[in-house]
Amino acid sequence: MHSPSLLKIDNLESFYGPIMAIRGVSLQVQEGQIVTVLGANGAGKTTLLKTISGVMDPEKGTVHFNGKAIEGSAPDAVVRDGIVHVPEGREIFPILTVEENLRMGAYTRSDHAEIEKDLELVYQYFPILKERRQQEAGTLSGGQQQMLAIGRGLMARPKIMLLDEPSLGLSPLLVKEIFAIISRLNREQNVTMILVEQNAKVALDVAHYGYVMELGRIVMSGDAKKLAQSKDIQEFYLGAHQETQRGQRRWKQRKTWR
Numbered sequence: 202m203h204s205p206s207l208l209k210i211d212n213l214e215s216f217y218g219p220i221m222a223i224r225g226v227s228l229q230v231q232e233g234q235i236v237t238v239l240g241a242n243g244a245g246k247t248t249l250l251k252t253i254s255g256v257m258d259p260e261k262g263t264v265h266f267n268g269k270a271i272e273g274s275a276p277d278a279v280v281r282d283g284i285v286h287v288p289e290g291r292e293i294f295p296i297l298t299v300e301e302n303l304r305m306g307a308y309t310r311s312d313h314a315e316i317e318k319d320l321e322l323v324y325q326y327f328p329i330l331k332e333r334r335q336q337e338a339g340t341l342s343g344g345q346q347q348m349l350a351i352g353r354g355l356m357a358r359p360k361i362m363l364l365d366e367p368s369l370g371l372s373p374l375l376v377k378e379i380f381a382i383i384s385r386l387n388r389e390q391n392v393t394m395i396l397v398e399q400n401a402k403v404a405l406d407v408a409h410y411g412y413v414m415e416l417g418r419i420v421m422s423g424d425a426k427k428l429a430q431s432k433d434i435q436e437f438y439l440g441a442h443q444e445t446q447r448g449q450r451r452w453k454q455r456k457t458w459r
């Protein structure tokens with residue numbers, strides 16, 4: 202990695218009261234890349250994203266975005282800087298319509314004509330959302346809600362999107378469809394992404410670079426193609442592929458990493 206990073210995190214530590222959820226995490230994201238952060242339940246992936254997006258303040262460490270220190274900034278200031286968090290669990294506004302949800306994503310903007318253009322852009326990527334734009338978001342299927350969460354994130358016109366487990370709870374076919382769109386958004390709209398996933402296989406397929414987290418630390422990192430060939434990763438995702446619960450236990454039980 203030679204060019205300066207778009208996002209650079211050094212030695213980050215975050216706590217929930219006495220619980221240290223992030224233990225000295227350092228990572229870098231180059232502009233234009235998809236960087237995946239893999240790890241089992243409770244590894245600290247969501248906490249990492251919350252700390253980047255300003256929802257949580259770190260106890261220690263720095264987050265630089267475009268060379269500017271942003272750790273401890275308010276969440277809306279982070280959005281204005283160009284970082285958008287697409288949360289896990291389709292946290293859309295269920296009683297607002299699809300279009301109202303999308304417009305909420307542009308809450309930090311006042312360039313009205315551009316907002317209308319971006320709405321059309323979101324509808325190009327997700328035609329089903331256009332079809333259902335007057336429908337209450339709570340009545341959408343899980344896959345459609347995930348599309349809406351991503352679309353709402355796009356409405357902030359981000360430089361970098363933090364995607365928290367977009368595959369969660371979706372059928373393999375839908376996961377394929379959504380990841381293909383994530384990949385297109387990265388290539389065509391030049392949106393840099395941090396992609397948090399338990400599903401290592403699909404994440405490494407679209408990512409350029411990857412990190413593995415375990416108990417709040419980064420235990421492994423590398424080029425996505427190389428990571429996909431690593432024995433540890435293969436054991437994890439093949440296990441996870443066959444039987445999720447067993448896969449997750451095996452991942453957690455590993456003590457050493459190469």
Ligand SMILES: Nc1ncnc2c1ncn2[C@@H]1O[C@H](COP(=O)(O)OP(=O)(O)OP(=O)(O)O)[C@@H](O)[C@H]1O
Pocket residue numbers: 217220221222240241242243244245246247248249
């Ligand atoms: N609100 C909270 N209060 C206390 N501890 C928490 C809270 N949220 C998470 N934790 C703890 O912090 C650690 C990291 O959790 P985190 O949610 O970041 O993991 P994760 O890798 O994102 O897992 P998941 O995929 O389940 O979201 C875990 O030990 C978890 O139990």
